[in-house]
Amino acid sequence: MMDLQPADTDLHRTSRYDTEPLDMVDQHAQIAILPGAGPLQHKARVALESHRLTIAKNWLNRMISEIEDLHTLETFPAQESIKASLDILEGLALALDDDRVLEEFEPGGAYYEKSASMGLVGSGTAADIISVCRNMHSLESAIWELMVDTLRREDQNVLRLVMRLRRGLNGISMAATQACQARANGELDRMAYTDVLTGLYNRRHLLRELERNTEVYRRYHHPFSLIMLDLDNLKGLNDTYGHAAGDSALRHVATVMKASTRDVDVACRWGGDEFMILMPETEKRVVEIVAGRIDESLRNTKLRVDSGLLTLEVSVGSSSCPVDGTESELLLQEADASLYRLKAHKRRGNLPASESSTNA
Incomplete structure (x- = not known):
């Protein structure tokens, strides 16, 4: 297994969000904080930022373990993926209390583009789509577990309920993805061996x-x-x-x-x-x-x-x-x-x- 180590410059990345108090971060950002949730969001953000290296390493090693052909392994963009994964995790941490950062995870946003690059690793087969889903679920699980270990007992109970719900939703998503891909592959296979005009085999x-x-x-x-x-x-x-x-x-x-x-x-x-x-x-x-x-x-x-x-x-x-x-x-x-x-x-x-x- 390849042990991924990021460059030193990535280990100490900081942003203006790290040095300013939570209530002073970008006065123009649309911050959606529920009553009493401010400390919880701040604590979760600090936990995610301080552990993003460990999470990124586990995530990337998981991605490498899914690779089944030598060519894809040899061409795995290690440094680029390390940087992208660390940036994504930093963005997730910032998005916990800043709606403007969260919007960057939507289509067209900076973090959306970085996330898309993580889905390009693989041989381009249908199985890679399922692999991406599994890797995303693994990343999410690691983040939830980190949050649970960091937060107080009352908050842990809430997050455990969320984790259980998300586990079920991820199963639904993966099942639907597999079914959609199977249907698409079947249609492609049918088209490859069928004469369009007559409906006979070709x-x-x-x-x-x-x-x-x-x-x-x-x-x-x-x-x-x-x-x-x-x-x-x-x-x-x-x-x-x-x-x-x-x-x-x-x-x-x-x-x-x-x-x-x-x-x-x-x-x-x-x-x-x-x-x-x-x-x-x-x-x-x-x-x-x-x-x-x-x-x-x-x-x-x-x-x-x-x-x-x-x-x-x-x-x-x-x-x-x-x-x-x-x-x-x-x-x-x-x-x-x-x-x-x-x-x-x-x-x-x-x-x-x-x-x-x-x-x-």
Whole structure:
């Protein structure tokens, strides 16, 4: 554990507040002192100022103990953090009886900026946010304990009640922070692996799942298949009816795909007018069944464009592991090749029985 020692100049920091009587400090400051609370505030301020070195050392050592990667530890701004922590604790002491100092802890204030710098230590991960919360709670607890040890018994009882309440409130704050961060991370993860237009998975997610399935096959010999679909004449649809109609067509195909596949299947928009379905535990013959199901659904459902109804056409290619290979690259190449073989046959008007397609 790094034992933090501040520079000598920081040990004897003084301000005009240290040399003037409490009732003479800045006649223009808006001091909010309850009846009978003046001595209590003064005593608390003196206690905090006289022990700020110990509190700062414990606070910073706690922050260092939370660091989990070597780079962040090596780049920890030790001297800057020592100075900032001492300044913050001095500000807290002064704020006990001076509202103008307390305002400096609000956004835009000097102590607010110093406090923000203490939250920049870390690797920038979600866990750091929770760590900051824990460190702040630790700092607060140290200050409360110091106050309790310093004050008379009647005041101690009041502060103990406050400490208990603050402990509960800190728990609420940390729980809410964790839940908010988890939700934000889940949304970011969803956005990273989801196609915005169709709501299907995107290419990145399918490639990740493809690698996982090839690894499963190497270890346990579980087969799987790929289906590649291409929405025919999307360009013509865009040119004739506009890109909004083209987007509707892509969403329509996505809806049919999701309705025609299992929960364990991975349906994705591969890019442009192409889609892909990864089907775990599936052999070649099942691919033809699923392709036929998609074909039938597209024939039976029409896409409304302007005042008319259109039937969409797709071409389908496929590959299966291990029949067409056991490496992801080979399987993608075969699915793509079989798709374009079919499209070539469709252009010539002679569709082979072994290839799957939808035509309406």
